[in-house]
Amino acid sequence: MTKIKLIISHSGDNLSRFRFAVLGGDYRYKLIYESLISDGYTVRAYANSFISPCVSGISELLEDTDVIIGPIPTSKDDETLYLSDVPSVTLKSLFENMYKNNIGIYIGGVISPKVKSLALKCNIKAYDFFACEDVAVYNAIPTAEGAIATAVEESDITLFGNPVLVLGYGRVGKVLANMLKGMGADTYSTYRSEETAAFIKAFGIKGIPLYELKSRIGEFSFIFNTIPAEILNRDVLKKANKRCLIIDLAQAPGGTDFGFARDLNLRALYCPGLPGRTAPKTAAEILKTAVLNIALTG
Numbered sequence: 001m002t003k004i005k006l007i008i009s010h011s012g013d014n015l016s017r018f019r020f021a022v023l024g025g026d027y028r029y030k031l032i033y034e035s036l037i038s039d040g041y042t043v044r045a046y047a048n049s050f051i052s053p054c055v056s057g058i059s060e061l062l063e064d065t066d067v068i069i070g071p072i073p074t075s076k077d078d079e080t081l082y083l084s085d086v087p088s089v090t091l092k093s094l095f096e097n098m099y100k101n102n103i104g105i106y107i108g109g110v111i112s113p114k115v116k117s118l119a120l121k122c123n124i125k126a127y128d129f130f131a132c133e134d135v136a137v138y139n140a141i142p143t144a145e146g147a148i149a150t151a152v153e154e155s156d157i158t159l160f161g162n163p164v165l166v167l168g169y170g171r172v173g174k175v176l177a178n179m180l181k182g183m184g185a186d187t188y189s190t191y192r193s194e195e196t197a198a199f200i201k202a203f204g205i206k207g208i209p210l211y212e213l214k215s216r217i218g219e220f221s222f223i224f225n226t227i228p229a230e231i232l233n234r235d236v237l238k239k240a241n242k243r244c245l246i247i248d249l250a251q252a253p254g255g256t257d258f259g260f261a262r263d264l265n266l267r268a269l270y271c272p273g274l275p276g277r278t279a280p281k282t283a284a285e286i287l288k289t290a291v292l293n294i295a296l297t298g
Contacts, residue, residue: 018295021061022048024071024083028276031284032069032291047086058089062101067295068094072109072129072273073252091115095122105298107291110251127294129287136171138286139275144176146274147247148183151222154269155245160184163219165208168226169196172249176224177205188220214239221245225255232256237264247271 022033022045030050036043045051046061055061062068071082074091081089098106099122106119111128119126129135151159164185166177173189181187181204188206190213191197200207208216213231217223217240225232228250232240237260240246246261246268248254254270261268275283 018066019043019064020067020069020291020295021045021065022051022069023058023061024048024081025069026050026072026273026276026280028280028284028287029069029071031281032288035284035288036291047083049085058094058097062097062103065101065103067105067107067291068098068103069291070106070108072276074108074111074115074126078112078114091118095119095124098122098124105295107294125298127298129290132290132294135286135290139283140171140175142275142279142282143172143249144179146278147176147224147249147271148179149278150247150269150271150274151224151245154247154267155222157221159222162186162221164188164222164224165190165217165220166224166226167213167231167255168250169200170226173224173226174199174203176226176249178203180224181205185222217241223247225250227255229255230257232261232268234260237261237266240264240266242266245269249274 019042020036022029022043024047027050029048033043033045033051044061044065045054046058048054073082075082079090081091081094083089095118104123104125106124107127107129109129111126116126159180160183162185164180164187166173166189169177169189169191177187177189188208189200190208190210191200192210197207214236217236220241221244223244223246225248232246232255234257237257246256246266248256248268248270252272256268258268258270
């Protein structure tokens with residue numbers, strides 16, 4: 001994991017020499033763009049429908065730029081950049097043209113080892129937002145809040161007093177389980193190791209060993225998944241409470257067999273990118289801080 005430190009103030013430091021380019025992205029990127037400009041940085045943008053004006057193309061974007069801020073995810077096929085409403089851009093051509101323009105830093109989200117290797121061949125350092133420990137931890141807060149907001153909106157019963165299961169006790173799982181407990185939900189979390197079981201118990205949450213999931217899943221009215229593997233498979237879903245609400249927060253493609261859930265008439269919602277939808281300003285500030293730290297230390 002990349003470790004970054006929060007920078008409280010950037011005035012007067014050597015970040016002022018950096019010029020940034022926003023390439024693609026969602027509404028968070030508009031807020032990053034505006035915040036960087038407000039701080040006095042030179043920023044250009046391309047292929048973001050929320051930002052106006054944008055430059056006319058990649059070639060213009062790469063002129064007089066030091067750092068590229070790419071989309072989340074960077075790519076869905078490891079070959080083309082994840083952009084909408086513009087002609088496709090191959091990662092190979094992007095990195096080659098960055099190299100020709102003496103741009104050495106690319107920052108984006110969900111960057112695969114293959115894409116990082118491709119960047120390295122062009123002498124480009126590719127940084128993944130979510131490989132930064134600080135980003136992952138801070139991002140867990142709006143993710144958990146968004147998951148709870150979704151549960152409240154999509155259910156006809158309260159979280160308070162009802163049995164709730166959080167699958168996984170990583171960054172998001174920890175924050176989410178503690179928030180749910182604080183709201184009065186009868187909160188359970190799964191664990192694999194005895195160390196994790198001890199932490200769960202220490203925070204007053206009830207623990208379930210993951211191997212008991214199949215036999216216990218029918219007890220719960222709400223199920224939140226944070227495990228990036230198909231943990232809610234056919235065999236497990238068959239045992240679920242037919243009135244339960246499943247909210248999957250795991251990285252694509254999630255941890256639920258959504259097709260089979262539909263066959264069983266189970267309500268299973270895939271909710272990636274919740275911070276960008278439910279708390280875009282907070283999410284943008286988290287990403288902006290990472291951008292500035294990476295630019296300074298990269």
